[in-house]
Amino acid sequence: MHEHTPVISVPAAGSSTARSLRKLRPYLWPRRWRLCTVSALAALASLLALAMPQVVKWIVDGPVARHDPRGVALGGLALLLLGAAEASLFGVRRRLAAGPLADIEARMRADLHRHAQRLPLAAHDGWTSGQLLSRGTSDPQVIHMFIAGPLTFLPVHAATLAVGAAILVSQQWLLALVVLAPVPLLVIESYRFESRYADVTRRALDLSGDLTTAVLESVAGIRVIKGFRRGEDRIARFRDQVRRVREAELDKARLLGGMSAVTTVLPGLATVAALATGAVQAADGQLSIGSLLAFLGTVAALRPAVEGAGGLLAGCHDAAAAADRYFEVLGRPMTDEPDPGDGEPDVGDGEPDPGDGEPGRVAEEGGARGDRPTWTSRTPGPDARPRSPGARRPAELAFARVDFRYSDAPAGDPPALREVTLRVAPGETLAVVGATGSGKSTLAALAARMYDPVAGRITLDGVDITRVPRAELRSAVAVAFDEPVLFTGTVMDNVLMGAEAGADEIDEALRAAGVDEFVHRLADGPRTRVGEGGMSLSGGQRQRIALARIMVRRPRLAVLDDPLSALDLHTEARVQDALREVLASTTAVVVAHRLSTVLMADRVALLEGGRVTAAGTHEELLAASPAYAALMTPIDVAAHGQEGA
Numbered sequence: 158m159h160e161h162t163p164v165i166s167v168p169a170a171g172s173s174t175a176r177s178l179r180k181l182r183p184y185l186w187p188r189r190w191r192l193c194t195v196s197a198l199a200a201l202a203s204l205l206a207l208a209m210p211q212v213v214k215w216i217v218d219g220p221v222a223r224h225d226p227r228g229v230a231l232g233g234l235a236l237l238l239l240g241a242a243e244a245s246l247f248g249v250r251r252r253l254a255a256g257p258l259a260d261i262e263a264r265m266r267a268d269l270h271r272h273a274q275r276l277p278l279a280a281h282d283g284w285t286s287g288q289l290l291s292r293g294t295s296d297p298q299v300i301h302m303f304i305a306g307p308l309t310f311l312p313v314h315a316a317t318l319a320v321g322a323a324i325l326v327s328q329q330w331l332l333a334l335v336v337l338a339p340v341p342l343l344v345i346e347s348y349r350f351e352s353r354y355a356d357v358t359r360r361a362l363d364l365s366g367d368l369t370t371a372v373l374e375s376v377a378g379i380r381v382i383k384g385f386r387r388g389e390d391r392i393a394r395f396r397d398q399v400r401r402v403r404e405a406e407l408d409k410a411r412l413l414g415g416m417s418a419v420t421t422v423l424p425g426l427a428t429v430a431a432l433a434t435g436a437v438q439a440a441d442g443q444l445s446i447g448s449l450l451a452f453l454g455t456v457a458a459l460r461p462a463v464e465g466a467g468g469l470l471a472g473c474h475d476a477a478a479a480a481d482r483y484f485e486v487l488g489r490p491m492t493d494e495p496d497p498g499d500g501e502p503d504v505g506d507g508e509p510d511p512g513d514g515e516p517g518r519v520a521e522e523g524g525a526r527g528d529r530p531t532w533t534s535r536t537p538g539p540d541a542r543p544r545s546p547g548a549r550r551p552a553e554l555a556f557a558r559v560d561f562r563y564s565d566a567p568a569g570d571p572p573a574l575r576e577v578t579l580r581v582a583p584g585e586t587l588a589v590v591g592a593t594g595s596g597k598s599t600l601a602a603l604a605a606r607m608y609d610p611v612a613g614r615i616t617l618d619g620v621d622i623t624r625v626p627r628a629e630l631r632s633a634v635a636v637a638f639d640e641p642v643l644f645t646g647t648v649m650d651n652v653l654m655g656a657e658a659g660a661d662e663i664d665e666a667l668r669a670a671g672v673d674e675f676v677h678r679l680a681d682g683p684r685t686r687v688g689e690g691g692m693s694l695s696g697g698q699r700q701r702i703a704l705a706r707i708m709v710r711r712p713r714l715a716v717l718d719d720p721l722s723a724l725d726l727h728t729e730a731r732v733q734d735a736l737r738e739v740l741a742s743t744t745a746v747v748v749a750h751r752l753s754t755v756l757m758a759d760r761v762a763l764l765e766g767g768r769v770t771a772a773g774t775h776e777e778l779l780a781a782s783p784a785y786a787a788l789m790t791p792i793d794v795a796a797h798g799q800e801g802a
Contacts, residue, residue, distance in 0.1 A: 287370025
């Protein structure tokens with residue numbers, strides 16, 4: 158579900174644009190001196206351009222009028238030196254600006270990625286992948302262009318226009334009034350342009366994010382599209398989205414074109430009028446030819462600043478919309494606190510986080526974090542076990558009157574979970590069963606703190622999991638989903654996912670997951686790279702690699718969402734034997750659809766309509782719960798039918 162953010166309405170005064178751009182201060186402030194130096198060099202180059210007409214005046218009214226070739230050559234040399242100095246300043250400015258611009262853009266992308274990793278899943282549910290991708294890639298690029306352009310040149314152009322206007326008035330006040338006559342009209346048009354362009358810019362950026370989502374979905378779902386022969390339908394939808402983006406960009410171009418026409422035509426007409434007036438004065442002897450040329454040269458030097466005003470204002474609004482979109486993500490509160498040692502704020506810090514890009518890096522016992530004590534319950538029960546540093550004891554998991562509703566669920570829909578109360582004892586395996594839509598996967602997600610309950614609480618060893626440090630919780634809990642996700646990299650990378658383990662431990666985990674023979678037949682064994690999403694592997698192979706992640710960690714709590722759904726019967730039997738060994742040393746919550754998986758559990762909880770309606774052993778529920786017996790019977794028949802086959 159895509160969360161359409163409200164379109165920004167920019168008032169005529171432009172205060173909203175300035176307020177949006179001020180959000181960039183944490184990124185700009187550490188590099189302020191370099192950026193100020195860049196602006197100063199650009200301003201100096203512009204002032205040199207204003208000095209050239211004065212040299213021309215001196216040449217024409219002096220050496221040329223006196224027929225002095227030596228003076229003309231001297232004046233030409235002065236112009237040449239001024240031109241070379243101006244070009245050199247622009248070159249130095251570009252070199253000085255390159256570093257801060259690249260640093261700011263890279264830092265913004267890194268900060269957004271890090272922040273997005275720490276957001277709760279509920280926040281991710283509010284954006285499509287394309288919207289997040291565009292906020293992390295396209296929007297920082299727009300802000301990069303703003304810093305390189307409007308942020309640098311708006312103050313430069315303002316200073317240039319002020320100095321140039323003073324020169325014009327001091328030289329010929331009458332001609333200056335003629336040239337400056339369009340200024341009030343230009344100011345009014347700028348305000349009108351500003352109020353309309355901001356809305357169109359935000360709409361274009363949001364539509365571009367939707368277009369990115371369509372591309373990602375078409376690439377990721379290419380097999381489904383081809384399998385159902387929906388290529389033409391996807392092409393038609395994509396063409397419609399492209400059309401809407403094109404219309405929004407054309408609206409921007411029309412507004413910018415209108416503004417550019419005004420800023421070009423009005424100053425051009427004023428310049429023609431000033432030229433005609435100056436020519437009459439020169440013919441009457443009231444104005445020297447050199448003064449007229451210097452005046453017109455100064456006007457010509459000021460024209461780029463006037464004509465570029467529309468583009469610079471457009472750049473400000475583009476950047477304001479991009480900043481709003483970017484900080485909409487960074488403004489979402491994180492449920493996960495920073496890793497110990499991060500120490501830096503998410504916005505505007507100077508160096509990359511050494512843990513970025515390495516999800517879930519955990520030290521096993523005896524490792525870097527193994528000597529840190531685990532959390533301690535504030536009210537330990539009488540049977541609480543001693544908490545020795547680095548121990549990997551099975552955890553106790555408890556749900557107490559837990560309610561949960563997804564943030565994007567319609568208002569009239571019942572909660573996904575209601576009044577769920579469960580206790581999973583240390584070392585116990587609980588199977589969660591129920592019909593489709595009963596809330597099994599939701600319960601598993603809450604146990605792993607993918608979401609937080611809206612009512613009630615979930616505790617691990619008596620401590621509310623919302624109060625457990627993120628690093629501790631991720632170290633204690635491991636998750637395997639029914640739709641395993643593999644990342645671009647090696648098989649070993651996907652098994653470890655940042656955990657610390659030796660080659661023997663990796664081989665043991667692969668063997669326990671029943672995937673060791675397949676992996677060792679690959680060209681480079683566990684170091685073989687898998688493609689994006691592991692699409693080159695079968696569903697069962699991906700699922701077993703995901704199981705190996707659990708086994709290499711030996712967690713205190715394992716949350717398994719239908720972990721054997723993609724396995725054939727023979728592979729399932731092999732993996733179950735190894736899985737029993739893992740489950741014997743940990744606490745586990747297993748979402749089960751197969752009878753064979755249910756029989757691995759110590760107890761079973763039946764979910765109906767988001768409520769736990771029965772709990773006990775498999776045999777107890779068969780005898781006491783007709784709903785459970787009805788749910789298990791077709792599974793039992795199917796299982797025996799397959800075994801007989």
